[in-house]
Amino acid sequence: MATLKEVQLKIAGVKKTRQITSAMKMVATSRLRGAQLAMEAFRPYADKYAEVLGSLAQKAGEGASPLLEAREEVKKVHVVLLTSDRGLCGGFNVSLIEKAEALIKEKVGDDVEISLTNFGKRGRDWARKSDFPMVDEYLGVVGASFDFSIASTGGQKLINSFVFGEYDEVYLVYAEFLSMGKQLPVIQQLLPIPPIEVAEAEAEDDQPFQAEHICEPSAELLLGEMLPRNVYIQLYRGLLETSTGEHAARMSAMDNATKACSDMITDLQRVYNKARQAAITADLMDIVGGAEALKG
Amino acid sequence: MADTIRLEIVTPGRRVVSEPVQIVMAPGSEGEFGVLDGHTPFLTSLKVGMARFKDEAGKECGVFINGGFAEALADRVTILAESAERRRDIDVTRAKASLARAEKRLDGARVDVDETRAKAALARAIHRISTVESR
Numbered sequence: 001m002a003t004l005k006e007v008q009l010k011i012a013g014v015k016k017t018r019q020i021t022s023a024m025k026m027v028a029t030s031r032l033r034g035a036q037l038a039m040e041a042f043r044p045y046a047d048k049y050a051e052v053l054g055s056l057a058q059k060a061g062e063g064a065s066p067l068l069e070a071r072e073e074v075k076k077v078h079v080v081l082l083t084s085d086r087g088l089c090g091g092f093n094v095s096l097i098e099k100a101e102a103l104i105k106e107k108v109g110d111d112v113e114i115s116l117t118n119f120g121k122r123g124r125d126w127a128r129k130s131d132f133p134m135v136d137e138y139l140g141v142v143g144a145s146f147d148f149s150i151a152s153t154g155g156q157k158l159i160n161s162f163v164f165g166e167y168d169e170v171y172l173v174y175a176e177f178l179s180m181g182k183q184l185p186v187i188q189q190l191l192p193i194p195p196i197e198v199a200e201a202e203a204e205d206d207q208p209f210q211a212e213h214i215c216e217p218s219a220e221l222l223l224g225e226m227l228p229r230n231v232y233i234q235l236y237r238g239l240l241e242t243s244t245g246e247h248a249a250r251m252s253a254m255d256n257a258t259k260a261c262s263d264m265i266t267d268l269q270r271v272y273n274k275a276r277q278a279a280i281t282a283d284l285m286d287i288v289g290g291a292e293a294l295k296g
Numbered sequence: 297m298a299d300t301i302r303l304e305i306v307t308p309g310r311r312v313v314s315e316p317v318q319i320v321m322a323p324g325s326e327g328e329f330g331v332l333d334g335h336t337p338f339l340t341s342l343k344v345g346m347a348r349f350k351d352e353a354g355k356e357c358g359v360f361i362n363g364g365f366a367e368a369l370a371d372r373v374t375i376l377a378e379s380a381e382r383r384r385d386i387d388v389t390r391a392k393a394s395l396a397r398a399e400k401r402l403d404g405a406r407v408d409v410d411e412t413r414a415k416a417a418l419a420r421a422i423h424r425i426s427t428v429e430s431r
Contacts, residue, residue: 045308147308148307216324222341
């Protein structure tokens, strides 16, 4: 059996760990709230945008923009991977990276080149170890506070490379925030932009766009202006969801860790009590034995 | 009184305006336009500039719009702006400082100046200031 001193030290150590994990949990909780607010604030914009774009795409028809055209031969695939900068958030990053690996495995072939853009340190560290060239890395974005400009700069770069033929397809891997306990890694095709569906399915107001819009400048020009922004919006949404997911994942991971610490402390306390009692009993035996001996 | 239309100004960061208004004037890329109740469906891109509207009580309000898109339907107008600030939220000192900075950058005949960016900054600053001062 461990000595009293040892058990005491161990208890003190676990208590300190519990303090840290519970502090991290609280930090994650408050950040989560911020991230969720940002996500909610963005939703009206994204919804309206999809609505307007849907009605416009219907009008402009096929071949309106190079961003819509699928390449006949796909030789260069670019993957944008969103992960968190910091760990201690359970399997969050691992599952994102696995998703990216699965995507790459599916796409890779003899004459297909894969390249990567990474948001977040975890994904970057993975990318450095992989055999694929990393074109860009953005740190300090996911999980921190960021605004739309990061998405538009990043998106602009992707679009430029796509238009110049450096990439034939661009995919985004991010974590969809389903609930506090559930974040699902998903793959989304960014470029070429998949055919736009008329966004009526989720529009709550039941007013379909039957009337023809007057467009100024022409519908084609407008679509040309709106499509790139749509890519930024997807990217921004991915960033927001991944950030929110990171905080939620960390929160539950830290919650579990705190609980595990508490359990451990209870167990250790029991060991400690037993050891202490054993020591007291032994002492008593000594005293009683001594007294008996004196009595003679 | 005339019927009102619903005006929504949204940016990626937040919903700036969402209220019934009497009339909206916005800086379209092909010229300023006004929208009243019962407008025919209309879609346009926006320049950097000021959108004005009269609220239900007839009070005139100005909102700085940093480019974007606007959609007008019979009963509502939606402005999707890159960013937007109501008159009371504009930081005039900051706008003036950035105006001075942009002017300086354009004045100097240096080659390394990104002219488009400086011009965009100049336009933003000018319109911010005029949004505040045009009451």
